[in-house]
Amino acid sequence: MVSSRGHLLTEQNNPNSLNLDQLSSLEIVELFNREDANTLQAINNAREQIAAAIDLTSVALKQGGRLFYVGAGTSGRLGVLDAAECPPTFCTPPSLVQGIIAGGERALVESSEGLEDRREDGARAIAERGVNHKDVVCGITAGGTTPYVHGALEAAQNQAAKTIFLACVSEKEVSVNVDVEIRLLVGAEVLAGSTRLKAGTATKMALNILSTGVMVKLGKVYGNRMIDVAVTNQKLRDRALRILQDLTPLSREEASILLEKSGNRVKVALLMQWKGLSATEAEAVINDQSE
Template sequence: MNNLEERGHLLTEQINPNSQNLDQLSSLELVELFNQEDSQTIAAIAAARTQLAQTIDITAEALRQGGRLFYVGAGTSGRLGVLDAAECPPTFCTPPELVQGIIAGGAGALVRSSEDLEDRAEDGAAAIAQRQVTQLDVVVGITAGGTTPFVQGALQAAQSRGATTIFMACVPIEQVTTSADIDIRLLVGPEILAGSTRLKAGTVTKMALNIISTGVMVKLGKVYGNRMVDVAVTNTKLRDRALRILNDLTDLSREAAGYLLERSGRSVKLALLMHWTGLEKQEAETLLTEHQGNIRQAAENYQK
């Protein structure tokens, strides 16, 4: 990867001709301009669909084999990675170590700007070493402009440890090259506010991470149809969602669904399998484990 001192030529740093008079626009004109520019994020995702699909497949297989998924970034890119990682446990009931976000500056950088720390490639490498990354793991380096030393250092360290590496940037390959295993380019053009990559670049990155993490969890059997059957039932809202899933996928009343949910240890997936097979909790757990947590396969292959 190129580490460039002069970055003015990068797509993310260029001037957007559509917003030259930004400071003279009315509020309505501002909103309309944002709406117009943000449409480019959809096209950017479509253009990167093959690489995103490859990332889903390779990551799902890695996690199946006992690996972990790491997002590495600085500033906005790092915060988005941490956010996506943090949302996996409540959404898919995954252990917190399965998907992890690494941000330059650590937890403090989530609420306070620490952009100066992105220039330390050695810190990125140290973060990879600290987490004892191995050949089983997948490391996604997120850098809108493509040149962030913290991210480059992390990816190089991950490669040296045999991990699968993925590069996600908002600049074309001719501006910044990479030796990562998968190269995702999300080209949304210059920002409305020149260089402010928390805008379109941040939006398209959030979209890409949503696709990757959700796609991986679907492949791992944490979804049935389009239902969140591995949801962590940790509050009233999520219990209500769990009951609605059980109501929709069975002929049970809400009261009966609540009783079944409690018998299952508040696991929607186990509750469904218990209802469909007639098994008790421990037997259903064994059956589910035999099918690597895939409830559809477990139910279809169950022999009474």
């Protein structure tokens, strides 16, 4: 932990944007475009750490664990967003990947930055969710110093949970003791200190890769198809039918009948078609493989 945050990379002035208030609209866009290229490099530089986080998390979830994202402000919102997108994309129960944000649901739409300083609230959130040794807690904090996140990580470690730390500052600036560290060094922001910009973009990218990679390891993907997609609206039904048509010789009408018989579960439908199984038999095979 650090006593002063002024020296942190996320708080520094960017020499490339010192005249930001004098630029034309097009020049502002061009400046952002140049600076945002740093997010791709940051992800590339952290690729081994992100891969390690995928492996650690997928093993835990296979053994009955859960993944928790913890953050405040923008970092918390990004964690909640990634968690919320797992059920419709991969048909996971809402409990499998959860987002915890300082201030709760209200903080998703209202500023709650003052709550990030309450370390004890982070610890309390971990206790309320019954985090245990099977779980993984990923603390997200662009500047690396958020007390709420550190309180949550410490409480998780006290329960023998695995921990991941995702920040946009170096280990020299903020040191932690966790299982996996992901450092996304995007440089100073175009608007000094506004970590919803490059830091937020890189964080979103890393979480996209982490959660998708975990779901791939959990068997939620065949090739590059989301075969566990939740068929909850017309768009997703159309996607499910296209997946069935791509992976089987069925016509759209035949695929629709099969999807209905499978209970609108693409993975079940595929096993029914490929192995000649009933929906119940296909479901049993899937359950056996997931245990």
